[in-house]
Amino acid sequence: MSDEFTDTNPDSASSKFTAGKEHARQAAGELRAAATEKLGELRETATHRTQELRSAAEARVSELRGKAGTAWVEARTRADGLREDGEAYVRERPLQAVLAAFGVGLFIGLLIRR
Numbered sequence: 001m002s003d004e005f006t007d008t009n010p011d012s013a014s015s016k017f018t019a020g021k022e023h024a025r026q027a028a029g030e031l032r033a034a035a036t037e038k039l040g041e042l043r044e045t046a047t048h049r050t051q052e053l054r055s056a057a058e059a060r061v062s063e064l065r066g067k068a069g070t071a072w073v074e075a076r077t078r079a080d081g082l083r084e085d086g087e088a089y090v091r092e093r094p095l096q097a098v099l100a101a102f103g104v105g106l107f108i109g110l111l112i113r114r
Contacts, residue, residue, distance in 0.1 A: 090097040
């Protein structure tokens with residue numbers, strides 16, 4: 001058998017315990033340092049990825065804002081054109097316009113009355 005397990009000297013056992021305890025503390029410290037380093041790397045990676053996603057989102061928002069502005073201008077132009085066409089129709093055929101408005105009003109009134 002090994003002397004390591006059969007040693008009955010209390011001082012020797014105490015010194016082995018102290019050495020083991022110190023080794024465990026050292027291993028825990030190394031593990032803590034490695035974990036802290038990994039945490040730093042993960043934090044850096046997350047920050048970098050967040051910045052990439054933010055940049056991509058800002059670019060997409062800018063693109064959509066431009067498209068929305070263009071669509072608004074086109075809709076506004078079409079609405080102005082329809083308004084002008086309506087005004088021209090009323091000026092060219094005032095009696096028909098009044099009768100059409102009366103008919104639409106009568107129809108809506110009947111629907112609401114029900």
